Amino acid sequence: MKSGRIVADPPVIIPFEDFITPDEGWEDPIPVIKKLISSYRRTLGQHHHPLEEYRYVHSAYKMVGVGSVGTRCYIMLLLGRDNYDPLFLQVKEAQSSVLEPFVGKSTYSHHGQRVVAGQRLTQGSPDIFLGWGEIEGRHFYVRQLADMKGCVKFGEHDSPDLAGFVEYCGLCGWALALAHAKSGDAAMIAGYCGTSAVLDEAIGKFAMAYSKQTEKDHAALDKARLTGRIRVAANVV
Numbered sequence: 169m170k171s172g173r174i175v176a177d178p179p180v181i182i183p184f185e186d187f188i189t190p191d192e193g194w195e196d197p198i199p200v201i202k203k204l205i206s207s208y209r210r211t212l213g214q215h216h217h218p219l220e221e222y223r224y225v226h227s228a229y230k231m232v233g234v235g236s237v238g239t240r241c242y243i244m245l246l247l248g249r250d251n252y253d254p255l256f257l258q259v260k261e262a263q264s265s266v267l268e269p270f271v272g273k274s275t276y277s278h279h280g281q282r283v284v285a286g287q288r289l290t291q292g293s294p295d296i297f298l299g300w301g302e303i304e305g306r307h308f309y310v311r312q313l314a315d316m317k318g319c320v321k322f323g324e325h326d327s328p329d330l331a332g333f334v335e336y337c338g339l340c341g342w343a344l345a346l347a348h349a350k351s352g353d354a355a356m357i358a359g360y361c362g363t364s365a366v367l368d369e370a371i372g373k374f375a376m377a378y379s380k381q382t383e384k385d386h387a388a389l390d391k392a393r394l395t396g397r398i399r400v401a402a403n404v405v
Contacts, residue, residue, distance in 0.1 A: 181231070
């Protein structure tokens with residue numbers, strides 16, 4: 169951020185004014201953004217919410233990770249009492265669930281609301297800025313732009329900490345099981361899993377197959393890079 173603006177860092181971050189064109193239908197994006205903020209505010213639920221202490225300043229496009237390929241993502245800068253009191257929000261597009269063809273449509277008509285409802289249900293202490301809204305008919309959910317994920321290292325490449333990695337996987341499994349227990353019928357899930365190793369082995373086989381597919385996908389991507397079919401940017405974080 170510089171002087172109340174989001175600094176461009178292409179291709180990861182591109183300010184709105186650098187990529188919005190008349191072809192996008194957004195000759196003036198400000199009314200669209202303010203409409204989004206207004207509808208988003210109504211989803212936060214509290215009579216007085218900290219969001220009301222901030223005013224909108226600037227927006228930018230933000231490149232998303234592999235898990236969000238094909239969806240739009242923006243970041244918004246809001247300021248409180250001065251330039252030293254910023255609030256960055258991430259506005260992420262939410263599309264229909266990949267499970268929909270198998271389990272039917274969601275009971276939520278708004279995909280952003282579906283995502284938010286799931287996060288509020290499974291997380292012990294969800295983001296107080298977690299909500300949803302729309303931009304030109306597209307569904308989005310909104311949250312603070314803050315990386316709350318932890319990072320664990322398991323020794324150097326020549327001496328990996330396999331015991332630590334196994335323990336870490338166990339903790340991840342415990343956290344996932346707790347989330348499922350909070351969001352579903354815990355007794356039914358436990359009965360489905362059973363006491364045998366059938367489910368464990370099935371999950372293990374899937375993980376190995378997924379790992380091999382990932383390696384194939386990366387090889388195909390690298391081949392496209394070497395032949396010039398696609399352009400890539402190095403050291404993008």
